[in-house]
Amino acid sequence: MKKIIFITRCFNATYNTGAARTVADAAFSLANLGWHVHLVVGQGYQDRKDKLKNENTKGVFIHRIWTLDFPCTSSLRRVLNYFIFYLSCAYSLIRLVRSEDIVVVTTDPPLISVIVDVIVRLRGATLVNWLLDIYPEMAERLGFRLAKGWRLHFLRFLRNISWKNAKMNVVLGERMLDFVIEQGIPKNKICIQPNWEDGTLIQGIDVDQDNALKKEWLLEDKFVIGYSGNMGRAYDFNTLLKVAKLLEIEEKIIFLFVGNGYYRPYIEEVICKDNLKNVFLKPYQPPEKLKESLSIPHIHVLSTLTYLEGLLVPGKLYSAMAVGRPIIFIGDEQGEVARTITRFNCGRVVPIGDTQALIKMILMLYNDRSLCETFGRNARLAFTQHFDKAIAMQRWHALLESI
16 A cells, blocks of 8 residues: 555654544554554654654654754744744655655644645655644634734645645535635545544443542542543633532532643633632543543533634544533534534533523533433444544545545
């Protein structure tokens, strides 16, 4: 088979979260299906650095490139990190890419497809853009000054060239598809490949069964509302935190946040300032504990800022579906997550800021456990039929074979 080269910024051979975990799943699974898979990656996470060396892990050739990895405490440091990654990646690809290769480039770091497109064309290879999120529009809508005015238009122009030159642009949902079409990309150069979860790794533990992590966290007799994953800029936390404050009188209802990200310090500040005894905050859990961690909540809560719809789809949706829990989505009722929840009848949608609607939904599920179980069963059934890793990998295998 042809050589497949994946490009992403953060990757660790044994520990990954978010986009890096998705890329790792794809790389290792496709290698198991017989593809010759290479990964061009940075040195991992700031707290989990890997040595700057090439290695072969589980049949995947990993090429680690030199990066700075300054703490991203300012836009300038973040841009400098990206710039060094661009240069190191270009140097590595010039040496690695050959004609007949398929180069799959993610959107981490943003706009790396612009650099990769030039090298792929020079080498006569094939480019596939895997749009896990969409920049520079994400940066612009989140208020980054470097993505304003003429810079926004110039970066978008360069980005769109790389999309047009690609053999295929892989998007995560219908709203993303619509956005890419609006940029002038022919529909036959776009395909929807939803993200996934590993249904063999993540299987729900029934809320009434023993769960060692629930016992360790002293949550055995509680009704838990859970948020698990990246606490990034793209998500709303104020609605859930305000509801936690309003539901302090309900002693059995607990709010559990598991993960890390930009808003974690803010969540810690609110917990301290409002003295929220009903809110628990925990770090990311290792892969061997994900099943237990994700099974603790009776309800999973997700959100996406309304003005970012069409630019990303939170992968934590599929983790919640995998463990068979009802999902409450805080956001646009026409958003990608909202459409999935409605299509499979596995939860409900409430607008951002509507604390009364969220309280009503939480109390309804708290008092009607049979409805909770129905939503959960629907979620798990939809997951096994559409969003399990095994199904997703067959879709990717078919896509790459068609190129």
